[in-house]
Amino acid sequence: MSQRVSAARVAAAIDALTSSTTLGGLAQALCERAAEVTNIDEAVLVERSGGVDRQICRHPTNQSASPMSTGVTTSAEALLSSRQLTDLVTTVEISTTGPDVRLLIPGSLDPEQHDVVLLLADVASIVIDRLRAETDLAGQSARMQSLTDRMHALQQTLSGPLESSPDSNTSGFALAAGLLTDRERDILETLLSGASNAEIAVEYTLSIETVKTHVKHILRKMGASNRAELIARSG
Structure with missing residues (x-):
């Protein structure tokens, strides 16, 4: 050899x-x-x-x-x-x-x-x-989404909003965003402004494939199926 x-x-x-x-x-x-x-x-x-x-x-x-x-x-x-x-x-x-x-x-x-x-x-x-950590984060995101859904359902049964969460959607969104990495939070902010993958790639000097991977991770952690749903949840 x-x-x-x-x-x-x-x-x-x-x-x-x-x-x-x-x-x-x-x-x-x-x-x-x-x-x-x-x-x-x-x-x-x-x-x-x-x-x-x-x-x-x-x-x-x-x-x-x-x-x-x-x-x-x-x-x-x-x-x-x-x-x-x-x-x-x-x-x-x-x-x-x-x-x-x-x-x-x-x-x-x-x-x-x-x-x-x-x-x-x-x-x-x-x-x-890294993959094991992402799997753990995905589980945390799913549990966080379940908690958000429960908060929303409970709010509907009460006469007014929960004192600890005036806006359950916004609160749940913020909690889920806490699971993101620093780079993912930066990309999320740019994504919410309506930027395309190509524009995000230029903004952060990344390849299109890397941006796509980040966006996929963001959607999964935030419990959204697509960009439109993510933007709607951001309030």
């Missing part, structure tokens, strides 16, 4: 990881890209629980997806389905706030390849934590 690592492949791998929008998509991208940049074309991502390595994904995907028992030899057997069995398996830890996740690659890597795989693992760990 003495082939030089392609800088273009590394850049493409990082882009694929950072653009992942689901944990499953990220896991598959990590397996595929790690195998590609190391020129091995084989990798497995596993999660250890109760002393057993549970396979999350593998590349190529046409191999067995059954759970793997703990132990290097068994892991190597699972990895090297189309190769001569060897006890050399490179293991890279994926540091996250959740369960123990490891990337397994058959054979040994040269220093350059190892550094690149470590870089991809670090990028993946950041994206994993």
Whole structure:
């Protein structure tokens, strides 16, 4: 494994990881890209629980997806389905706030390849934590919307507005806005002024795709299905 690592492949791998929008998509991208940049074309991502390595994904995907028992030899057997069995398996830890996740690659890597795989693992760990945080925020947003709906329903049954919330729609909107990141709040303010994605991209020096992603996150966190509904809720 003495082939030089392609800088273009590394850049493409990082882009694929950072653009992942689901944990499953990220896991598959990590397996595929790690195998590609190391020129091995084989990798497995596993999660250890109760002393057993549970396979999350593998590349190529046409191999067995059954759970793997703990132990290097068994892991190597699972990895090297189309190769001569060897006890050399490179293991890279994926540091996250959740369960123990490891990337397994058959054979040994040269220093350059190892550094690149470590870089991809670090990028993946950041994206994993980001996606988990977004999932938590989505749950918080849904609960916040439920609370807003309950406040509105209660207000309808009373003779006057709730003392703690003169305008439940506006109050709920403000509470939901508190879940946004600083950049998302900036974009929300510009979006509410009627700016298009292209205008927002120019305003904040972002790509159109990045703006679309921010807008999608804003709509989800604010509990709105589209811009018109979001603007209407802003009061």
